[in-house]
Amino acid sequence: MYHKNVAPNDLNAFWMPFTSNRQFKKSPRMLVSAKNMHYQTSDGREILDGTAGLWCVNAGHCRPRITQAIQAQAAELDYAPAFQMGHPIAFEFANRLIDIAPSGMEHVFYTNSGSESVETALKMAIAYHRAKGNGSRTRLIGRERGYHGVNFGGISVGGIVNNRKMFGSLLTGVDHLPHTHNLAKNAFTKGEPEHGAELADELERIVALHDASTIAAVIVEPVAGSTGVLIPPKGYLQRLREICTKHGILLIFDEVITGFGRLGAPFAADYFGVTPDIITTAKGVTNGVVPMGAVFVTKDIHDAFMNGPEHMIEFFHGYTYSGNPIACAAGLGTLDTYKEEGLLTRGSELADHWQETLHSLAGEPHVIDIRNIGLIGAIELEPIKGEPTKRAFSAFLKAYERGALIRTTGDIIALSPPLIITKGQINELIDHLREVLRMID
Numbered sequence: 001m002y003h004k005n006v007a008p009n010d011l012n013a014f015w016m017p018f019t020s021n022r023q024f025k026k027s028p029r030m031l032v033s034a035k036n037m038h039y040q041t042s043d044g045r046e047i048l049d050g051t052a053g054l055w056c057v058n059a060g061h062c063r064p065r066i067t068q069a070i071q072a073q074a075a076e077l078d079y080a081p082a083f084q085m086g087h088p089i090a091f092e093f094a095n096r097l098i099d100i101a102p103s104g105m106e107h108v109f110y111t112n113s114g115s116e117s118v119e120t121a122l123k124m125a126i127a128y129h130r131a132k133g134n135g136s137r138t139r140l141i142g143r144e145r146g147y148h149g150v151n152f153g154g155i156s157v158g159g160i161v162n163n164r165k166m167f168g169s170l171l172t173g174v175d176h177l178p179h180t181h182n183l184a185k186n187a188f189t190k191g192e193p194e195h196g197a198e199l200a201d202e203l204e205r206i207v208a209l210h211d212a213s214t215i216a217a218v219i220v221e222p223v224a225g226s227t228g229v230l231i232p233p234k235g236y237l238q239r240l241r242e243i244c245t246k247h248g249i250l251l252i253f254d255e256v257i258t259g260f261g262r263l264g265a266p267f268a269a270d271y272f273g274v275t276p277d278i279i280t281t282a283k284g285v286t287n288g289v290v291p292m293g294a295v296f297v298t299k300d301i302h303d304a305f306m307n308g309p310e311h312m313i314e315f316f317h318g319y320t321y322s323g324n325p326i327a328c329a330a331g332l333g334t335l336d337t338y339k340e341e342g343l344l345t346r347g348s349e350l351a352d353h354w355q356e357t358l359h360s361l362a363g364e365p366h367v368i369d370i371r372n373i374g375l376i377g378a379i380e381l382e383p384i385k386g387e388p389t390k391r392a393f394s395a396f397l398k399a400y401e402r403g404a405l406i407r408t409t410g411d412i413i414a415l416s417p418p419l420i421i422t423k424g425q426i427n428e429l430i431d432h433l434r435e436v437l438r439m440i441d
């Protein structure tokens with residue numbers, strides 16, 4: 001075990017990701033251990049995990065099957081290359097993933113993160129069309145406010161200004177659908193909002209502008225998470241699917257947060273009854289324990305690559321750690337845990353209680369919207385004039401002081417607890433938030 005108690009003056013070397021480094025290093029928030037629904041801090045406090053880490057620890061923390069699987073695998077086969085070589089557990093895990101994947105998904109490509117899954121999917125889409133003789137289909141369509149990780153493809157199709165504006169001209173040949181957030185019409189909706197399905201028709205306008213023969217794929221998060229939980233209007237995803245099919249455009253669902261039970265169904269594709277051509281995943285694939293991502297594709301996409309001489313590599317893409325044995329072991333331990341405890345559908349049993357408890361915050365200070373789906377929730381706060389994000393950040397700090405981990409993005413509080421949460425713990429989390437909203441300026 002390495003040092004658990006790190007003094008503040010030791011913190012300089014680590015340039016922390018997506019963090020206000022100077023603020024953090026003045027008053028650090030250190031998590032030193034975790035079990036099930038709770039973290040333990042370096043000052044000996046228990047913190048209720050309201051965010052499943054970063055939307056990833058779906059089965060809760062330090063689950064025995066996962067821990068044991070990793071330990072055993074590390075002692076048996078620590079690393080093996082996956083380029084022109086194989087190891088059994090990578091194939092076993094892929095089969096197990098396909099068993100739970102939405103119907104139509106028949107193959108899995110391994111990555112190490114959500115960002116890499118997105119890059120992989122975008123490259124696959126362009127290369128697929130080329131393999132089919134449609135080499136002019138290279139354009140990629142994302143959506144305003146979309147989050148698809150932090151690599152160049154992902155930020156190009158993504159639509160979060162702060163993630164894009166510092167990084168130059170990004171990928172060319174990208175266009176964006178409008179986002180679907182509409183407070184004026186949909187505020188305080190429980191579940192899917194009524195208004196906005198017609199925003200999918202904007203794809204027709206984009207097709208008319210560029211011509212379908214130049215467009216490879218549309219990528220969207222079925223439920224946009226990191227931008228602050230934007231839930232698709234009723235019928236929106238179905239319409240997007242229809243328009244993509246009509247024009248021969250591939251539809252990619254970025255299920256990095258919605259995959260593995262977050263909505264109360266194994267995948268958002270199952271929940272909404274809409275089947276995309278490619279699904280990107282990460283996070284819950286190993287319960288967040290070992291970095292891993294997985295891209296699911298249909299037989300049609302996979303088979304389009306399987307041509308040419310057999311000694312030739314079909315897809316010039318992959319990572320040193322694609323299908324890493326320890327990640328696969330963690331994944332198998334994770335799927336066993338999900339199965340034994342019914343976690344891929346447990347969210348549907350809790351969704352009503354989650355919804356009603358969350359919406360009981362309506363009327364508390366600063367709250368301008370509350371939204372929810374499955375075991376995801378968001379509370380949007382009125383920003384402080386001239387100081388956007390400050391109010392939500394204060395809420396985050398106060399919640400942590402009180403013993404709850406929440407996540408904020410802009411002035412939105414996002415919640416996504418582990419799927420093992422009890423009704424009592426849901427009440428506890430929301431009670432913390434009620435107190436926090438009453439405390440902050």
Ligand SMILES: Cc1ncc(COP(=O)(O)O)c(C=O)c1O
Nearest residue numbers: 113114115147148149254256257
């Ligand atoms: C929808 C979506 N795509 C991609 C990513 C990027 O995943 P990672 O941070 O593992 O690269 C995230 C992360 O939150 C995400 O929510």
